[in-house]
Amino acid sequence: MQRLSLTRTDQEMxxxxxxxxxxxxxxxxxxxLGRLVxxxxxxxxxxxxxAVTFMDSSGVGLLIGLRRLCQxxxxxxxxxxxxxxxxxxxxxxxxxxxxxxxxxxxxxxxx
Numbered sequence: 001m002q003r004l005s006l007t008r009t010d011q012e013m014x015x016x017x018x019x020x021x022x023x024x025x026x027x028x029x030x031x032x033l034g035r036l037v038x039x040x041x042x043x044x045x046x047x048x049x050x051a052v053t054f055m056d057s058s059g060v061g062l063l064i065g066l067r068r069l070c071q072x073x074x075x076x077x078x079x080x081x082x083x084x085x086x087x088x089x090x091x092x093x094x095x096x097x098x099x100x101x102x103x104x105x106x107x108x109x110x111x
Contacts, residue, residue, distance in 0.1 A: 003051070004029065006036070012044040013037075018051035021059030030062060037069050045070050047099075050081035055089060063099060076100075 003018040015036065019025075037045055047063065063079060070077035078100035082090060087104060090096045 004032070008040065008042070010042055012046055013040045013042055014046045014048055016048040016051065018053075020054040021052055021062065022054065022056045023058040026058045026062045030065070033062070033066060034069055037066060037073065037075070040075075042075070044076040044078075046077075047079045048081050049079055049086055050083065052083060052086055055086055060089070060093065060095070063095075067099065078102075 003016075005016045007014040007016075013036070015033065045066070047066070067077045079090075080102060082101060087096075087101070090099060090101055095101075
């Protein structure tokens with residue numbers, strides 16, 4: 001995770017992550033992300049994963065921990081815009097519903 005950017009409103013905090021989410025980076029960023037969630041007073045936290053290129057098991061653990069922290073603080077949590085490899089990882093681990101990942105555009109029914 002080389003970069004982290006924030007957008008905050010009264011209704012949602014969007015945390016955009018980029019790069020690889022791997023063990024070394026998770027150890028560096030876990031406390032920072034937890035602090036952001038704890039300090040935010042709004043009702044929803046969204047992780048934008050559009051620029052995440054790779055995630056190992058420690059990255060998945062980080063997201064699970066953030067979701068749990070949001071639950072403890074009565075905040076909605078979701079992950080959006082996962083790149084195809086990250087979406088595939090979530091699908092393989094059956095975490096798309098757990099992280100409230102919206103369906104991929106190709107998966108949406110035709111109108």
